Amino acid sequence: MTATQESPDQETQAYLPDFCAAGTLFVVVLVAELVAIVLTLAAHDTPGRFLIELSKSSFFILWLVLPGSALLCRFKRRLESSGKTRAFVLSFVLLLAMCLAVAELAWQLTRIFGESLIIEDTHTGFLFRTFAIGSIVIALAMRYLYISSEWRRSIVLEAQSRISALQALIRPHFLFNSMNTIASLTRSDPRQAEEAVEDLSDLLRANLRSPKDRTSLKEEFEIAAIYQRIEKLRLGDRLNIRWDIGDLPMRAAIPSLTIQPLIENAIYHGIELLPDGGEVKVSGKRDGDHLVIAVSNPVANVGRKTDGNKMAMSNIRQRYELAYGSRASVDVDDGADTYTVSLRFPLDEAAI
């Protein structure tokens, strides 16, 4: 539990981008040049002098920007450790102070290299202009970084909530019915009740594992078999499952807990609604460097609504998309008499 909570926190703590990275520096320089162009365009209308003025202001702005990046790079961790809002305020103050220091330094330099470097302003005027422009631009930049970090954080949170939704795979209906079965067996057949409790525990344990984990086909089918045993107690002769999976390489990897929910769906939406029950077919085959596993069930055609399984199906789809991207597919064949879900995914024997 702690492990899953820590990592996203570390992710969200990175409010500021890494200013030591070449990519970030390139963007910083680019933005600096754009600001220089804007300032020059706005200030100078003398024809022919644009490029000279531009090179002067970009020279000065790069002077501000590069040490600024260096500062943020150096103090990133310390700034971020003080909390989100404070990190941005502190960065703002730090950068502005540095701007003023550089402006003062530039002013002093004009006095040393008097002929070649001229700033057409008074001392305080120059400092004030640097201060005003600097604070506006830095404030804009900080605002932008703040919003983009918020945006990143919301993405992380969304992913987290999706993962926890994926984890909630066990249907309450199944859980309570199983408990009821066990309560009944405790009197009539204590030994079977004992086994049912063990099976249910194994199933719950498998459900509580991190859903990112992949598992072997062998383990996945074991879970499915445990699930079958529990449901069999409840449904008796109405439930039959035919396993046709002999050709599958049992060491191959599969996103964990993606077969059992399919069987659960087949029972909940198929077998349970048929007065005489029916047969769930689980078949698997190897297709080149892919595996295809299909689960099908007979359909009760009494015009019942079947929107309940969309949740589980979209979960499974997401899991396969996360794990294999476009190399995997989850297909549903909603026929008149049978409902079949086919999983197709790359064969990967080495991973487990």
Add this chain to the structure above:
Amino acid sequence: MKVLVVDDEQPARDRLRQLLEDMPGYEAIGEAGNGEQAVRLCTELRPDIVLLDIRMPGMDGIEAAHHLNTLESPPAVVFTTAYDEYAIDAFEARAIGYVLKPVRRSRLEGALQHAARVGGSALSEVAEQPGIETRRQHVCARVQDELRLIPIADISHFQADQKYVCVHHDNGEHLIDDSLKSLEKEFGDLFVRIHRAALVAVSRIDRLERTPEGKVRVVLRDDSHDGAKQLIISRRHVAEVRRRLKNV
């Protein structure tokens, strides 16, 4: 108190029987595995209370309860359910008895006592709650003291008499208590009103034709028991019937 236990799962039925055995004053007189059986056994065994699972194959508990309610002296119904948020909300609102699985003895005892006091009623309102599958798959005709279930798929049309509605179906005709209006509301996607006093199954309509007097009538398909049947469509319903037939 005679109790009928209805659940599609054997262990669940066993559990209820076990609990009832421990309760003086209550006796399990029978078991049923689905709604149809429950309705049949009820007319046979006359239980005072029915413990009725909601989710069952074929006819579910809600529908069975509706049919039971049409009996002259309906048994009190206590629903049993594992997890059914909507239904539970609805029951709570109407103070109808229910017990949650796994069934607790004290809870069952309380529900049975309550049911014996209140009797089975207020169900029609529950069925109108969102999330509960209300559409029946049968209509229920009372023949003397027995309930006869007529599958919706077997029905060709409903015809209103003065007081009753007559169901014309593959195996004959029966009178039912439902009003034409409520039937139209419930099965509006399968049946179409052709005049003030008749609803016809859209799937049973073979064609429309004009009578010599200039009226329009539907001709029902021939597979009904008494050969091709014709029913006049009232003028104000012709357009609607044509529209429905076009969409089939």
